[in-house]
Amino acid sequence: MVETAIKKVSPLDGLAGPVGGNVKLTSNGFVGKVIIRGDSDNKDFVMAVKDVTGVEIPTTALTFNEGETYSIYWMGPDEWMIMTPEDGEVALETALREKLGETPSQVVNVSDYYASMRLSGPAAREVLKKGSPLDLHPSKFKAGNCTGTRFAHATIFMVQRDEEPTYDINVRISFAEYLWNYFVEASREFG
Amino acid sequence: MLVIKCPFCGERDQTEFTCHGEAHIARPENPDELTDEQWGDYIFFRQNIKGYQYERWSHDHGCGRWFNALRNSVTDQFVDTYKIGEEKPAIPSDEGK
Ligand SMILES: [Zn+2]
Numbered sequence: 001m002v003e004t005a006i007k008k009v010s011p012l013d014g015l016a017g018p019v020g021g022n023v024k025l026t027s028n029g030f031v032g033k034v035i036i037r038g039d040s041d042n043k044d045f046v047m048a049v050k051d052v053t054g055v056e057i058p059t060t061a062l063t064f065n066e067g068e069t070y071s072i073y074w075m076g077p078d079e080w081m082i083m084t085p086e087d088g089e090v091a092l093e094t095a096l097r098e099k100l101g102e103t104p105s106q107v108v109n110v111s112d113y114y115a116s117m118r119l120s121g122p123a124a125r126e127v128l129k130k131g132s133p134l135d136l137h138p139s140k141f142k143a144g145n146c147t148g149t150r151f152a153h154a155t156i157f158m159v160q161r162d163e164e165p166t167y168d169i170n171v172r173i174s175f176a177e178y179l180w181n182y183f184v185e186a187s188r189e190f191g
Numbered sequence: 192m193l194v195i196k197c198p199f200c201g202e203r204d205q206t207e208f209t210c211h212g213e214a215h216i217a218r219p220e221n222p223d224e225l226t227d228e229q230w231g232d233y234i235f236f237r238q239n240i241k242g243y244q245y246e247r248w249s250h251d252h253g254c255g256r257w258f259n260a261l262r263n264s265v266t267d268q269f270v271d272t273y274k275i276g277e278e279k280p281a282i283p284s285d286e287g288k
Contacts, residue, residue: 061199061254076254077199133192133204147200150207150252 011115011176018184020191022123025183028116028168032089034082035075036096038105048099052092053082064146064159073146073159081110081157114157115176119183120166123190128167130186138163154179193267197250198258198274207252213237214245214259215279241265243282248272 012027038045040059049057055067057080064073069088073081084092089111096107119127125136131152134141141147146159154175159168171179193205219225219233238244244264249257261270261280271280 061201076256079255133206148253148255149203155252 011173012117012180015177015180016184018187020187022121022190023119023127023183023187024121024124025180025187026118028118030086030111031116032084032086032092032111033109033114033116033170034084034089034092034096035079035108035110036082036105037079038100038103039078042103044103045100045105048103048105049096052095052099055082062145062147064144073157075148075157113172114170115173116168116170117176117180117183118166118168120161120164122164123187124165124167126190127183127186131182138165151179152182195248195260195269196272197253197256198272199256200250200253203250203253207250209249209251211247211249211257213239214247239264243270245279 008030010027010030017025036049038049040046040057046057049055049072053067053070053072055065055070055072057072058065058074061074061077064071069085070092071083073083075081082092089109093107093109100107128151129136132149134147134149141160143160143162143165146157148155148157150156151158151169151171154171156179157170159170160166161168169179194202195205195208196202197208216233216237219229222230225233242263242265243261246260246262247257248260249255258272258274259277259279260272261282262268263270270283273280
């Protein structure tokens with residue numbers, strides 16, 4: 001049998017980043033993403049996810065919990081995204097399905113559905129303001145928050161990591177190049 | 192810019208939402224016994240009130256959830272939004288103005 005190595009390709013491969021130092025834009029590579037749905041009032045569901053990931057499901061809207069390997073993001077009242085290091089998604093999906101058994105729930109691997117990029121630096125918030133309808137003032141949206149929203153014409157899932165500020169932005173792969181180039185263009189005036 | 196309060200995510204810009212028309216329309220329990228006209232009424236006919244009306248909305252670009260709203264179709268004022276299954280808010284007494 002001939003071994004054929006699969007070369008992963010990202011829509012962000014080879015794209016040029018912002019020129020100056022006030023905005024940084026990088027690809028998050030092939031971070032794994034698994035969406036899980038279930039009832040957070042069901043102890044079996046909550047415990048199963050905790051057992052597999054070591055992380056508590058966040059039940060407060062627009063927040064996330066981070067563990068050593070996995071992090072879990074609130075997407076809706078019965079929907080969460082779990083992020084894993086590269087190539088961890090299939091093992092996670094399998095482990096969750098096994099542990100959940102007959103517990104009403106849904107587990108879907110969406111790793112190849114979203115491209116993930118990181119926008120950071122002193123002017124990152126100003127860049128984001130150009131296409132976001134959100135109130136991004138730190139009193140409203142701050143480190144520790146995540147949300148589905150839009151940026152210009154793209155539907156995105158956004159996470160704020162810290163107050164630098166650093167944002168991780170997940171977007172459907174067909175919109176990835178558009179979003180990246182929008183950020184680069186929007187960064188030009190900040191140097 | 193119109194700000195709409197998602198019952199799950201809080202206040203957001205209108206461009207994150209879609210309106211899906213009149214709310215609280217119950218599917219007939221006995222479709223087999225209905226005339227074509229009655230079925231047509233259920234499927235197609237809406238009140239389209241000028242003034243306060245109960246509507247279904249979805250937070251498409253946010254949490255993706257559906258909810259209900261009481262909105263004035265003349266002034267675009269949102270009186271309140273509420274989760275599916277929750278009690279309807281009362282229509283303000285200035286109705287008709
Ligand atoms: Zn919402």
